[in-house]
Amino acid sequence: MKLANIIKHLEAIDIKGNIKIEIKGLAYNSSSVKDNYVFVAIEGFQVDGHKYIKDAISNGAKAIVVSRDIEVSEDITVIKVKDTRVALSNLSAAFYRQPSKNLELIGVTGTNGKTTTIYFVKSVLEASKRNTSLIGTVETIINGKSFCSSHTTPESLALQGMFNSMLLKKVDTCVMEVSSHSLQLSRVNDCDFNIGIFTNLTHEHLDFHGSMENYYSSKKQLFYNTNDFNIVNIDDYYGSRLATELKSHKTRLLTYGINNDADINAKDILFYKDCSEYTINTPTQKVKFKTRIPGLYNIYNSLAAVACGFALGIDLQQIKKGIEAVTSIPGRFQVIPTDKDLNIIVDYAHTPDGFENVLRTISEYAKGRIIIVFGCVGERDYTKRSKMGQIAQRYCDLSILTTDNCRSEDPKSIVNEIKKGFNKGDKPYIEILDREEAIRYAIINSSKEDTIIITGKGHEKRQIIGDKTIYFNEREIAKQALKELELTSLKNSKSLIHL
Structure with a gap:
C-alpha cells in the first residue's frame, strides 16, 4: 500500500519526504520494524519511542511518525503530528x-462485569447462528481459535490487525471489552462500534485517572462513537447519569436494570448455590x-447480553438458549472440583x-466458615486497599492476607x-506473604462445609x-493442596484405627 493512501485522513502538522513509497507494515516498537515499514514514535509512560528512531531506521523503516522535530537522513519520510x-x-x-x-462491533465497558458480559453476549450471538469473535481480558477468540491476551483492550495496531483476521475468517460479529485506558490512550479511536454496553462504574484505576469524574469521562467516550444502540445499566449511579446524558444523542438508547424502570429488566429472582432463576421482561x-453462574451481579451481566440480543433483533428464546449455555467463565467465580464437603472458588x-x-x-449460601485468600497489586491504586480489608472482615470468618502482583513494591x-x-477484636486475619503457601494453608486447615475464596488473579497464570x-x-x-489434605485425612484416619 502506498504511504499516500495510508496517511490520507491523518491530521499531519508537517510532512517531509516522499509519500509515494510502498509500505509493507507499521510498528511502534523499533524491534518489530522490517523493510519498508512506518515507525510510529509513541511517548509512553516509561519509554519514549523517539529515542529509538535510529534503531527503527536501521531495521528498515522508510517513514517515521513523530510528535517533535527530529533530524534524519534525506531518504526517510518524516510525518509530524500532534499526538x-x-x-x-x-x-x-x-x-x-x-x-x-x-463487522458488527459491540464494545462493553465498565469497572466490573466486562469479561462475563462478553461471554454471555458471544453465546447469545452464537445461538442466533452468528460467527462471533471475542476480544477480552482472558483471551481473544477468532473463528473458534483462542489466543492469550496481554491487555484488556489491545493497542490499536494489534486491534485493527485482529479485525482484519476476523474478516479473512468470515467472522461477521465481534464483541470486545473496552477499557478506560484504551479510551484514554486512543486505542479504539478508529473502531466503528455498532453497540456500546455500560455495566457499572466503581472505585478503580484512580492511580491512572486521578478522580472518579475523570474515570467516568473516559468511559463515556465509547457511547458517543456508536452507530446503532447504547445499552446502559440504570441501576448504577453513573449508568443512570450516562443514560440521562445520552437521551439527546443520535444513537438509540436501551436501558437495563432490576430496581428501576428499565427497558429490559429482571423480576421474580430466586438465588441458589449454583444458579439464579428470574423472569426477563x-x-x-x-x-x-x-x-x-450465581449471584445478583451475574444477573446484571446477563441482562446486558439480553439487551444486546434484543437490540440486534434476536428472538428471546434464542437469547435464553445463549444465556443458559454459559456454565462458567475463566477465573470468574470458578469452582475447583473436589469430592470433599468443601467449596473452593477462584475469582478475579x-x-x-x-x-x-x-x-x-x-x-x-455458605454453611461453614468463609475463608478468603487475597492481596492487592503493587504500584496501583493505594486507596482501595483498606476498603478491601473492611469488606473481607465484614463477610469472612478468616482472612489470609498475601501477595498479588506486587511488582517493585514491598509486599509487606x-x-x-x-x-x-x-x-481489632473482630473476625481474625493472618499474614502469609507467600501466596502459594497462603492457598495451601487455607485448604489444609479447612473444615467440613467451609468455603474458600481465592481472589485477585482469577484466570491469570x-x-x-x-x-x-x-x-x-x-x-x-489448589488441586495439589487438596491432595495433601486427603493424605492428612488418611493418616489421621489410620491413627484412629490403630488406637
Whole structure:
C-alpha cells in the first residue's frame, strides 16, 4: 500500500519526504520494524519511542511518525503530528482498510462485569447462528481459535490487525471489552462500534485517572462513537447519569436494570448455590431465564447480553438458549472440583465493588466458615486497599492476607495498607506473604462445609514480583493442596484405627 493512501485522513502538522513509497507494515516498537515499514514514535509512560528512531531506521523503516522535530537522513519520510497515539490508530485502520466497518462491533465497558458480559453476549450471538469473535481480558477468540491476551483492550495496531483476521475468517460479529485506558490512550479511536454496553462504574484505576469524574469521562467516550444502540445499566449511579446524558444523542438508547424502570429488566429472582432463576421482561415479551453462574451481579451481566440480543433483533428464546449455555467463565467465580464437603472458588475480583459482590453471593449460601485468600497489586491504586480489608472482615470468618502482583513494591507494606481496614477484636486475619503457601494453608486447615475464596488473579497464570514474572496457576496449587489434605485425612484416619 502506498504511504499516500495510508496517511490520507491523518491530521499531519508537517510532512517531509516522499509519500509515494510502498509500505509493507507499521510498528511502534523499533524491534518489530522490517523493510519498508512506518515507525510510529509513541511517548509512553516509561519509554519514549523517539529515542529509538535510529534503531527503527536501521531495521528498515522508510517513514517515521513523530510528535517533535527530529533530524534524519534525506531518504526517510518524516510525518509530524500532534499526538502519535492518535496517529497510530488512524494509520492502523487505514493500513488494514477500515476492517471494523465490515463487522458488527459491540464494545462493553465498565469497572466490573466486562469479561462475563462478553461471554454471555458471544453465546447469545452464537445461538442466533452468528460467527462471533471475542476480544477480552482472558483471551481473544477468532473463528473458534483462542489466543492469550496481554491487555484488556489491545493497542490499536494489534486491534485493527485482529479485525482484519476476523474478516479473512468470515467472522461477521465481534464483541470486545473496552477499557478506560484504551479510551484514554486512543486505542479504539478508529473502531466503528455498532453497540456500546455500560455495566457499572466503581472505585478503580484512580492511580491512572486521578478522580472518579475523570474515570467516568473516559468511559463515556465509547457511547458517543456508536452507530446503532447504547445499552446502559440504570441501576448504577453513573449508568443512570450516562443514560440521562445520552437521551439527546443520535444513537438509540436501551436501558437495563432490576430496581428501576428499565427497558429490559429482571423480576421474580430466586438465588441458589449454583444458579439464579428470574423472569426477563422486554418491551415485547416476558420469559423465564436461568443463569448457571450465581449471584445478583451475574444477573446484571446477563441482562446486558439480553439487551444486546434484543437490540440486534434476536428472538428471546434464542437469547435464553445463549444465556443458559454459559456454565462458567475463566477465573470468574470458578469452582475447583473436589469430592470433599468443601467449596473452593477462584475469582478475579480485585476492586472493592467486585470483592463485595462475590462475598455477598457466597454469604447467602455458605454453611461453614468463609475463608478468603487475597492481596492487592503493587504500584496501583493505594486507596482501595483498606476498603478491601473492611469488606473481607465484614463477610469472612478468616482472612489470609498475601501477595498479588506486587511488582517493585514491598509486599509487606501492601499488606499493612490492607490491615488498616480491619478492626481489632473482630473476625481474625493472618499474614502469609507467600501466596502459594497462603492457598495451601487455607485448604489444609479447612473444615467440613467451609468455603474458600481465592481472589485477585482469577484466570491469570503468572505472578509479577519485582522485575520477574513467574508461572503461577492457582487452580493447580489448589488441586495439589487438596491432595495433601486427603493424605492428612488418611493418616489421621489410620491413627484412629490403630488406637
